[in-house]
Amino acid sequence: MSTEALDALYRAHHGWLRGWLRQRLNNSADAADLAQDTFVRVLLARSASTLKEPRHYLATVARGLVIDLYRRRSLEQAYLDVLASLPEAVHPSLEEQALVLEALVQIERMLDGLGAKVKQTFILSQLEGLSYAQIAERQGIALRTVNNHMAKAMEHCCLMLAELS
Template sequence: MSTLLSDTANHAQLDVLYREHHSWLRGWLRQRLNSSADAADLAQDTFIRVLLARSAGSLREPRHYLATVARGLVIDLYRRRSLEQAYLEALALQPERYEPSAEARALILDSLLAIDRMLDGLGERTRAIFLAVQLDGLSYEKAAERVGVSVTTVRKHLASALMHCLLLDEA
């Protein structure tokens, strides 16, 4: 019963937060994106994040919080569009008979976004070592030479990167 009351109170607080700040947030996003449609979408996504975080009632500075969440969504939007554009450019270089279907394109793009999120969570050195071994196919010794570390360090960073991948996969 107490969970139901707290959920009802949280929804009421979110309703107030939405009514008082949605127009402001949409305008704030429109200035940064130069697109009313993208601003409206990201404003809604911001409030969905707040709803999922269940933190509407405990905000001391709601506009600062909303702007922070929205800023992260804007970064994700630009990253997604950048990856999609790079993929489409690479695809345009392929002979026409090798062009994948729309469904295959969507799956490939989703995979690229997942890889980008995974790599973004790694430190700079760990990411460089991971890419040298996994993408470039370098041996541990060659990767160590490239990055300027020992083979033991390469092993530790690879273990860390693989653990990171497994944890993301479980989430």
């Protein structure tokens, strides 16, 4: 991809994309950040010179980034709610909080794409430490179904890890 193609794409569509994002987010700072992140994705994908419908492509990339932003904020709020319920003496440092939050976001990304029931089964097993029998009872499903859900979840996680390496 040429620098000229990216530069032309940026100049022609950055203002439009920022406005498009501002309408959806009601926040100029977030819109500016996500517009920049969208163009970084285009740069990394090396696709600026081959786009036939640039606004459609940019909007698609930006939509995914908006979803990621909301997902991250929701996860962060849930984590902060849990922290607020704990005594201050046991609160982790700000650095530890940032590391935990980043790990939670990575886990959420890894589990993205699993069906809700499979994801819930995996979380009950891996994060809450429930046995398969306890999960079956809690969810009102057969033990065999729990086994199937866990197999799907493990396969999915292995595939995601393979993609990362």
